[in-house]
Amino acid sequence: MAMLVEWVPDECPNGHRWSKGKFLAGWCNTRDVPCRYWICKVCDAAIYND
């Protein structure tokens, strides 16, 4: 059984470091293939896993 390892960003574009609950995870559904993204709760910057 394959392990599903969820990638999380180390920090947002403005240098805020990852910590539990600091980034809000979501799915971007504007494209045919949904992509994962995070919103930094400190500065509202979006981080995309592309």
Ligand SMILES: [Zn+2]
């Ligand atoms: Zn930030």
